[in-house]
Amino acid sequence: MPLQRPHCWTALLFPLLLLACQPTNPLDEHALESIAGTSETRPNILLIVADDMGYTDIGSFGSEIPTPHLDTLAMSGVRFVNFHAAPSCSPTRAMLMSGVTNREAGVAGTVDPVLSNNVAPLPALLQDAGYRTYMAGKWHLGHEPEQSPTARGFDASYALVRAGDNHLGTSNFPSDIVAYRENGHVVDLPDNWFSTELYTNKLIELLRAGEGAEQPWFGYLAFTAPHWPLQAPSDWRDRAVGRYDAGYDVLRATRINRTRELGIIPETTSVGDYVGIAPAWESLDPESQRQQARAMELYAAMVENMDFHVGRIVEYLKASGQFDETVILFFSDNGASGADSSFRARTIPRTDWDNSLSNMGHEGSFVAIGRGWAEATTAPYRNVKGSLYEGGTRAAAFLSHDSIPQGGNIDRGYLTVMDVLPTLLEIAGSVHPGIEFQGQPVLPIRGRSFWERAKGNPAPVHDDSDIIPWMTSDERAALVRGEWKIVRESARGENADGQSAWKLYHLADDPWELTDLSAVRPEIAATLIALWNDYRAEL
Numbered sequence: 001m002p003l004q005r006p007h008c009w010t011a012l013l014f015p016l017l018l019l020a021c022q023p024t025n026p027l028d029e030h031a032l033e034s035i036a037g038t039s040e041t042r043p044n045i046l047l048i049v050a051d052d053m054g055y056t057d058i059g060s061f062g063s064e065i066p067t068p069h070l071d072t073l074a075m076s077g078v079r080f081v082n083f084h085a086a087p088s089c090s091p092t093r094a095m096l097m098s099g100v101t102n103r104e105a106g107v108a109g110t111v112d113p114v115l116s117n118n119v120a121p122l123p124a125l126l127q128d129a130g131y132r133t134y135m136a137g138k139w140h141l142g143h144e145p146e147q148s149p150t151a152r153g154f155d156a157s158y159a160l161v162r163a164g165d166n167h168l169g170t171s172n173f174p175s176d177i178v179a180y181r182e183n184g185h186v187v188d189l190p191d192n193w194f195s196t197e198l199y200t201n202k203l204i205e206l207l208r209a210g211e212g213a214e215q216p217w218f219g220y221l222a223f224t225a226p227h228w229p230l231q232a233p234s235d236w237r238d239r240a241v242g243r244y245d246a247g248y249d250v251l252r253a254t255r256i257n258r259t260r261e262l263g264i265i266p267e268t269t270s271v272g273d274y275v276g277i278a279p280a281w282e283s284l285d286p287e288s289q290r291q292q293a294r295a296m297e298l299y300a301a302m303v304e305n306m307d308f309h310v311g312r313i314v315e316y317l318k319a320s321g322q323f324d325e326t327v328i329l330f331f332s333d334n335g336a337s338g339a340d341s342s343f344r345a346r347t348i349p350r351t352d353w354d355n356s357l358s359n360m361g362h363e364g365s366f367v368a369i370g371r372g373w374a375e376a377t378t379a380p381y382r383n384v385k386g387s388l389y390e391g392g393t394r395a396a397a398f399l400s401h402d403s404i405p406q407g408g409n410i411d412r413g414y415l416t417v418m419d420v421l422p423t424l425l426e427i428a429g430s431v432h433p434g435i436e437f438q439g440q441p442v443l444p445i446r447g448r449s450f451w452e453r454a455k456g457n458p459a460p461v462h463d464d465s466d467i468i469p470w471m472t473s474d475e476r477a478a479l480v481r482g483e484w485k486i487v488r489e490s491a492r493g494e495n496a497d498g499q500s501a502w503k504l505y506h507l508a509d510d511p512w513e514l515t516d517l518s519a520v521r522p523e524i525a526a527t528l529i530a531l532w533n534d535y536r537a538e539l
Helices: 014-022 028-037 070-076 089-098 124-127 195-211 248-261 286-321 369-376 417-427 521-537
Strands: 045-048 078-084 132-136 158-159 180-182 219-221 326-332 393-398 409-411 468-471 477-481 484-488 503-506
Touching: 014 078, 028 286, 045 417, 045 503, 070 286, 070 326, 070 393, 078 521, 089 124, 124 132, 124 417, 132 195, 158 195, 195 219, 195 286, 248 286, 286 369, 326 417, 468 484, 468 521, 477 521, 484 521, 503 521
Parallel strands: 045 219, 045 326, 078 409, 132 158, 132 219
Antiparallel strands: 078 393, 158 180, 326 393, 468 477, 477 484, 484 503
16 A cells, blocks of 8 residues: 555544644644643553464463463453564564554664664654653664664663563673663663563553653553563463473364364364474474473463563552553564574574573573474464464454453454554544654654554455555565465575565465465466565665
């Protein structure tokens, strides 16, 4: 689709409609007051993002992992079962903060990504709309002071600026490498920390310090769970002992059946239709099975622990009288990671790992779940993190607020992480400024608000004229328009020119991407490829 200008049809008050048709001018303080009224009429916004969590990893999406707090929120709101992030961490965060594709936002990959200055960042837009803005957790969009959350619009922040780190014990980064910043300044980790607890504590501290303020707030809680290395506090590590001894093939089937029963996936979904590449569980030797089952136990412990800390922030909001006035949006930043325990991140300068069975999950271990469990937690969708197939990009997501008319709804409309920015702006009573923000030229957004959709409006967020491009490299790309999707991955098949071939899928009938229709519907494939080439030429 063309670069989007603010919609003049948003369901806001009449003065806002007039302003929406003047996209180059950000709302001033007096206009904002006339539009939104007092702070009591605009809700607080809590955005929670999980890191590398599989599609079916919480109970309300089919998991056996106990996640009662997340499930209560999901079942009281609306579950978005067709929500898409980028296939890896920093591209998703770039799209979230900008409302445009990751390439347009300046983030091509995951090594030292930096959010471009040609976008209006989400927290700065919410600041401009009169919100207090807070963040705790993973930033991954630049580690220099001028690239930090503080520089991009957060009033207060505690951020891991790297792709990942230990979750407990000590940081994997030496003192000469900046890993954490608090309010823009380099900071060391506290004693006796665990990442999920630390980030939750920090955000609650910031919210508590602002109690009594007239402005509403935006809180961004960016967990690093359950991202590798899989580690958990001692009282959480053994909660799932024995649960995964039957292996990932059994878990995959159980999850698919449960997700189907919940109505998350079509009733016609068959366990036997899934095509993965992990070896059969029964083909593994007993030692490998023990190691891999233990890795999944730790992964489950991290998800369960994350749910516990979500419960803590919900409890705080209720105790402080803020819960009913807070919109809560949750999603994962991509599909589950298929990395195994032999993987070592290039960005972490450490080699003394102890992955013995007795030390797995402790500080000093570097454990990941591997391909089999990643497929089990992402099935029935194809592939895992890093892939532009649905398994890499489709993410569990939900929104909860008392304005949602019927709790427990399931929404099947196609959504993307680019849609979050305009959604949160609409909740805040604001709009994107268009092509200029704070005196600087910026890109107009591609995303579209799904706030009215969440409240029951059946109108689709994206229609058949919209194009939604995805790109991780020149060879690895995808584009969606309506019910059709093309995918090109360099690892899968080449044409006569040695280039990775485009595949065509009809998502309405084949969300599992099993049947390539490029030869059957060449005219559709050609149209989508041309649209992709147009997008690529504009970058």
